[in-house]
Amino acid sequence: MSTATPTDKTGARTEEAAGLITGARDRIDALDDRIIGLVQERMAVSAVIQEARITSGGRRVNLSREMEVLGHYRDALGKPGTALAMTLLELCRGRV
Numbered sequence: 546m547s548t549a550t551p552t553d554k555t556g557a558r559t560e561e562a563a564g565l566i567t568g569a570r571d572r573i574d575a576l577d578d579r580i581i582g583l584v585q586e587r588m589a590v591s592a593v594i595q596e597a598r599i600t601s602g603g604r605r606v607n608l609s610r611e612m613e614v615l616g617h618y619r620d621a622l623g624k625p626g627t628a629l630a631m632t633l634l635e636l637c638r639g640r641v
């Protein structure tokens with residue numbers, strides 16, 4: 546039997562704050578679902594590019610393009626943006 550109250554689950558000290566946090570967490574869960582869907586869509590598009598390049602005799606990886614992608618995320622999000630872009634690139638083309 547669970548006896549956890551809204552405040553227990555959120556870490557808030559008032560019911561008002563617990564209600565706000567619960568609603569905002571629902572929005573975050575929905576945003577995360579959309580982000581995951583976008584990452585999967587990016588992976589599929591990236592795979593099309595890589596297959597076309599490999600089929601044409603080229604290599605899977607294109608470092609100059611990766612530098613552009615890293616710069617795009619760094620300019621928008623700062624240093625953690627670079628780490629995020631590196632994770633996205635790893636998801637899209639595997640570890641190099």
Ligand SMILES: O=C(O)C(=O)C[C@]1(C(=O)O)C=C[C@@H](O)C=C1
Nearest residue numbers: 591594595606607610611637638
């Ligand atoms: O833009 C490309 O040429 C891609 O292959 C896509 C992508 C990417 O996922 O952004 C993946 C691998 C390459 O090394 C560079 C970029």
